[in-house]
Amino acid sequence: MSNHAQPLSPAPATLAPNAPKKKSKENSVWSRLLKNKLAMVGMVIIAIMVIFALFAPLIATHGPNDMDLANSLSEPGIDGHLLGTDNYGRDLFSRIVYGTRISLIVGIFAIGLGGMIGTLLGLLAGYYGGKWDAIIMRLMDGLFAFPFILLSISLMTVLGAGLFNVILAIGIANIPGFARIVRGQVLAVKEEEYIEVTRSLGANDSRIIFHHILPNCMAPIIVYATMHVAGAIISEAALSFLGLGVQPPTASWGSILKDGKDFLVLSPHMATFSGLAILLSVLGFNLFGDGLRDALDPKMKV
Amino acid sequence: MLKLIFKRLFDLIPTLFVVATTVFIITRLIPGDPAAVLLGPQASPDEIAKMRETLGLNQPLYLQYVDFLGSLLQGDLGTSLGYNQPVMSLIMERFPNTLLLSACALALSLLIGIPAGIISATKQYSFWDYTVMILSLVGVSMPIFWLGVMLVLYFSVHLGWLPATGMGSLSEGFGSVVTHLILPSIALSTIPMATFARITRSSMLEVIRQDYIKTARAKGLREFFVVWKHALKNAMTPLLTVMGMQISSMLGGAVLTETIFSWPGMGRLVVDAIENRDFVVVQGTVLFIAVIFVLINLLVDILYTVVNPRVKLTNKGEG
């Protein structure tokens, strides 16, 4: 865990500045994506996560909060506990299955929140320029100057623990990244001829922004968002690992890992499996995002 | 060039103002009474009230803010509530430790990441390429707090090879510090290392296919020479950009790494301070980290423009 998701390309701002000009490319994007084996592996991982999250009650073998203090920390495979039990005798497999929900919810909503606000700010800054640009981007630079995890930790101490606050904290910390990349895109798109033409035809600002500029920024936004879902999942786990995330008894991978750390030597299964779950899901989003970028960005296509 | 640097430095002023204000607001919004924390469970309300008075916590917020900005301009970060020491000296005691850890992690990630990327690119689709690719994919997805825990489990607890916590001291010999450095450095270097490997590989692949490299090869230049002299040189720009981002995020990663390994650096200082509601330390340290963060980014930007012109030319030629 360092900064939010590690963008795998050199710099997010240079992502395919002129890639998705025409919609006719969509088909080839899909076929390129489908041909990318690693991206497909990522997609399968994501699909499994979604299935786990949606059908958790059917997949889990036990209630995620059912305690059995007499059988705590039993090893994997014993008494129908696929991955063993935790320190309260709760079934670890079931808790990891339910934990998928938290990871996905936080990943999607935090990025949705940060992405929406960030995109809006980026559009405004990029399109209007001048004072707007200066004020918004100074604010963003200010937020960007904090190491991501430090900003999230500070926000969590202000907001207090809990699922909603985790989403809020990670979401806020993601705003400047989106604002920057969208602004960069807007600056590139704004100068295109057809925008000038549209304007001269009498379209107003909001129409130009949302109907012409935004669609042309979507590709990099989607790639950036996919990769940062991975970052948000890691951040949630990190916050829960530090005890600042969702509240017990809710199952979250980070909090299982945090609990597991206390039983590491005698019962390493808690820490091992919860960590693997985090690693795999982050890998899934990274692989998929990676493939998506390659598919969208012709420069990367060789 | 100098002019540009000065302009950029000047541009930093509003950013830093935003940073300072944000930090101030956040620290004041954190719930919990620092006076109560300081005094512990057995304190009476009178004692707590008195303590608040001595700490200046009863002043109106805007006055506290003016005070804060005023002393900031004089380079004074205030005095810690808990340590009863100037925050600047607390930071200066720990900053070198964080720097040491980050520098080691950076060195490790560059020394392994770049060669791995080169091997991967020059031997595309070989066994080594796949190994590097897969490892680096896992690497960039690694939750380093988990990796830290696993490293400790394996190398400290089971094998007993390396110390798990602290940083040792020079009084116990140089080796003591080195052995303490290994595990946290590995944990902290994982993501940058994997990122460097990936970036090196992809930018070199791009460059290797370009005509002038082909020409160079055709001219019979030795492979090794081609790789180092031309390909790597042109892979520098993306590498540099990523390096800036990685160094910055290492400061954040240090927060977690230092917490896991009890490394006496700034990350731990700030996490402890948040826990103890030592606002003065929190705001001072976060501010300090933010300034470093901003300066590193500036440095990278400057380096970037130094390296960039030539790269731009080749890009244009290609387009």
Next chain:
Amino acid sequence: MRKMLKAKALFSSVMVVSMLALAACGGQGIAPAQDAKGGDQQQAAGQPKDGGVLKIGLSSTAKTLDPIAYTGAYESNIIRSIGDTLVRYTNDLSKIEPSLATEWKVSDDMKVYTFKLQDNVYFQPGKYQDGRKMTAEDVKYSLERSAKQSALKRLRGVEKVEVISENEVAIHLDAPNAALLAMLTDGGNIIVPREEVEGWKDQFGTHLVGTGPFMIDKFNQDDSVNLKRSDKYWGPKPHLDGVEFKFITDANMMTNALRSGDIDMVTDVKGQNRAIIEKDQNLNLQTKPGLSIEYMGLNQIEGPTKDKKVREAIRLAVDVEGLVKGVFKWGGAEKSFLPLPKASWGYDSSLEAAVPAFDPQKAKQLLAEAGYPDGFKTELYVIASRVPQATIAAQQLKDNLNIDAEIKTVEWGTFSDIVAKGKAPLYIMGWSWYPDPDFFLYQMFHSKQIGSLGNGYAYSNPEVDKLLERATAETTDEAKRKELYSQAMKQINDDVVHVELGLLDVATGMKKYVQDYQVRADSSIFLVNSETNVWLNK
């Protein structure tokens, strides 16, 4: 997973090898049995040896050692090796014995305590004095400084300290107080030289000078404190050359450090680390019931728990035994009955029978009578380290009473704020102080303490108030005081203020070569005094 298994296999092979190595050495076989008393150990291991540095792991970072500014037990543990108090508790906490004071007497009105001082005590040399003799003036200075300036008031109710002669002081109190001696044993009331305090100012906290067996050599912020033997010590000559206190905040890392030999001793051993240390051939775990109790506080004036029936129902619905076993899987605590630890002389085991046993049926019935047949929603406040207790308690309340207690994990700062203001409906916390019952019962149950963390449930009973006041103002006789405290505790138990949870052990892990260390119920670390002189059998 395969990797883990492999790790385990490797681990066990390492163990086998090291056991073989041990067997080959042979000599280690005489290592003392676990839980042995210090005296036995000393005999078993032969004559004490001089030399060596003892490295002790502390679970928190010491920030300041200034006796009037320190806040944590880990800090006072370092202070105790550097400075001395006038009097101290014996290792078994059964009585208070002389330290810097040789004898004392209490005036009939219990407002003046007169102390005679040792005549051969010198300060450790420092930057602002060269190791001069300690006098009554220093006692006056140090104690008045503590009484007036200490944020934590470790010396409450002291009006002034009077120098009677070079070797005699009198402490004047504003009200009779039978608990003064207990306060004087606090690390915050060690005697320090004025020159050093005034010379170092803010820096005194890292340059503490006292009269104790060890003096500060180096204070490494956030990492460790190194002490070296003081040649000026008035007590027995320490066997150790020095002591190093190392700060390791993570308990697992701490145990690792102990096993790997980075440190020789760890305090505060909990959870799996108990089992790990017990299993290790080279380590010893010394454990005894301590002065720490844990309880769930029930708000007396707000929410459903205002109703005594609801409180009684909650108390009946918590299976304390199960909870303690669940949280302390590897031992380290027992079920607690009273709001006072067993190690206190005020503990009255005859009261245990009056505490009702776990009875979910009756609990359900009581709650229905109170008008909540289907339970209710509430909040359970807790700090991170007690989340397991809260998780189990909340689950039991849910299962047995259908009470939905949302767990609110907050940091200490927030916790103390919310609880002290009486805003927490339910909360789990711990209490630990001197063995004198005054420091438990008055703090937690006197109505004057409403607004403090101790009485965060706003408990008020005039009868209890009176008993608690009489216990410190009427007599210094322990038997009589104990009787008053028993009456108070009986009433408190009837009023249902707490659900008593665990009584925690003090557990110290150490290398077997650490000799003559005695673990104390109050968890303070004394390395050298009239009863102990720790040495290393290396």
